[in-house]
Amino acid sequence: MFPFSFTRAADEQSALAAGRSGARYIAGGTTLVDLMRETVERPDAVVDINALPYRDIDLQAGRLRIGSLVRMSDLAAHPGVRREFPVIAQALELSASAQLRNMASIGGNLMQRPRCLYFRDVSAACNRRNPGSGCAAVGGVNRLHAILGTSDHCVATHPSDLAVALVALDAVVITRDGGGDRRIPAGQFFRQPGTTPDVEHDLRAGELIVAVEVPAGPEMRRSGYLKVRDRQSYEFALASAAVALGLTAGTVTAARVAVGGVATVPWRLTAVEQAVIGRPVSPALWATAAAHAADGAKPLSGNGFKVELVRRTVERQLATVAAMP
Ligand SMILES: Cc1cc2nc3c(=O)[nH]c(=O)nc-3n(C[C@H](O)[C@H](O)[C@H](O)COP(=O)(O)OP(=O)(O)OC[C@H]3O[C@@H](n4cnc5c(N)ncnc54)[C@H](O)[C@@H]3O)c2cc1C
Numbered sequence: 001m002f003p004f005s006f007t008r009a010a011d012e013q014s015a016l017a018a019g020r021s022g023a024r025y026i027a028g029g030t031t032l033v034d035l036m037r038e039t040v041e042r043p044d045a046v047v048d049i050n051a052l053p054y055r056d057i058d059l060q061a062g063r064l065r066i067g068s069l070v071r072m073s074d075l076a077a078h079p080g081v082r083r084e085f086p087v088i089a090q091a092l093e094l095s096a097s098a099q100l101r102n103m104a105s106i107g108g109n110l111m112q113r114p115r116c117l118y119f120r121d122v123s124a125a126c127n128r129r130n131p132g133s134g135c136a137a138v139g140g141v142n143r144l145h146a147i148l149g150t151s152d153h154c155v156a157t158h159p160s161d162l163a164v165a166l167v168a169l170d171a172v173v174i175t176r177d178g179g180g181d182r183r184i185p186a187g188q189f190f191r192q193p194g195t196t197p198d199v200e201h202d203l204r205a206g207e208l209i210v211a212v213e214v215p216a217g218p219e220m221r222r223s224g225y226l227k228v229r230d231r232q233s234y235e236f237a238l239a240s241a242a243v244a245l246g247l248t249a250g251t252v253t254a255a256r257v258a259v260g261g262v263a264t265v266p267w268r269l270t271a272v273e274q275a276v277i278g279r280p281v282s283p284a285l286w287a288t289a290a291a292h293a294a295d296g297a298k299p300l301s302g303n304g305f306k307v308e309l310v311r312r313t314v315e316r317q318l319a320t321v322a323a324m325p
Contacts, residue, residue: 002039004042004044005044005046006048008047009051011052012052016206019047019206020178020206022044023045025047025049026048027049027105027107028108030096030108031111031113038120040113040122049208052208054068054069054211057075057078057080059078064080064084065211066212067210068210068211069107073102075092084216085220086224087165087242091165091227091240092162094225094227095161107208107209109162110189111203112159113128114156114158115236118140127153127193128193128198131198135152135154137154142301145300145302146263146264147262147298147303147307148262148267148294151192153196154264155300157237157262158190160260161225161227161240164242164260165225165258167242167266167268169220169223169256172185172186172212173209173212174212177206181210182207183213186212187268190202191265217254222244222322223244223245223256223321224243224321226241226317227261238261238309239262239309240259240260241293241317242258243257243314243318243320244256250281252276252285255273259310259314261306262309262310271295272318275288283319286315286318286319289314289315291311293310293311294306294311
């Protein structure tokens with residue numbers, strides 16, 4: 001580990017001042033500390049933001065507002081969230097481990113970095129960690145990597161389960177710096193790698209995530225998250241699907257579908273949504289719609305199985321959510 005300074009911000013102003021001077025924010029520390037130990041990240045200064053007042057879960061008729069320092073376990077256990085947004089609670093409960101969820105914050109979850117082994121191995125070529133060095137995963141062991149949203153420069157998947165649910169639900173990330181607040185749709189917050197995979201999100205240097213807002217809607221109650229992985233706990237997704245459906249008299253009136261584990265960012269499936277809206281529910285409909293789940297996929301040498309896996313994951317989750325009482 002390299003030397004660094006550690007301070008605790010007493011309030012927002014001092015946190016933002018430290019951020020402007022180049023300090024890295026730390027909340028639960030479950031990602032940043034690992035990366036610093038592995039020397040993937042080498043900040044000179046780290047500032048603890050846990051004293052900031054971003055710990056509320058505020059559920060109102062029109063929306064859910066989640067403070068960025070809310071712990072994953074607290075959000076998953078919130079009775080209103082479990083009732084009104086089951087997909088959020090399920091995505092969280094299928095993430096990491098109970099101990100990690102007790103420490104880890106919502107803001108840190110969105111800002112977590114790829115689990116690509118080459119990104120985390122400082123001796124390997126990685127354009128994200130070291131721009132211009134190449135991508136060892138493209139011609140290497142890439143079974144866990146992305147088939148959607150990739151470029152020649154990077155094929156790492158986005159690791160957050162919660163982010164998949166938030167993108168499906170049209171959540172908004174609220175950020176703050178000296179210049180005021182910004183509201184960034186979750187679907188635009190995460191950046192596909194393109195030629196600059198080191199630019200992972202829309203947050204500016206020193207900017208804080210204050211909260212995440214999720215709009216309420218009748219279809220949010222009929223929602224859920226399916227995560228397919230190599231083992232049933234404590235593992236990242238091979239493929240996952242966040243689905244919310246509005247049904248009226250057996251016809252689909254609203255649909256929200258996003259997938260994880262297969263793309264470089266949480267991946268919204270508008271083609272699947274369009275294929276089900278306005279149609280009567282049936283097993284055949286889920287299969288026809290889910291056939292679009294891998295549209296545009298570019299499999300690598302080791303992950304061609306994800307094309308069929310993501311289709312089946314979406315089909316199964318459409319059927320499961322449609323059958324909810
Ligand atoms: C073994 C293991 C398994 C895991 N499995 C899963 C999984 O299955 N699914 C999943 O989704 N996640 C998984 N995770 C990731 C876990 O969810 C994250 O580590 C956690 O959510 C990060 O939150 P944190 O508060 O600890 O972040 P920190 O480590 O404190 O910070 C992470 C990053 O976010 C930045 N940051 C934190 N808060 C803010 C803020 N308010 N504003 C701006 N920047 C901020 C920090 O500067 C840092 O860059 C796993 C992690 C581990 C270690």
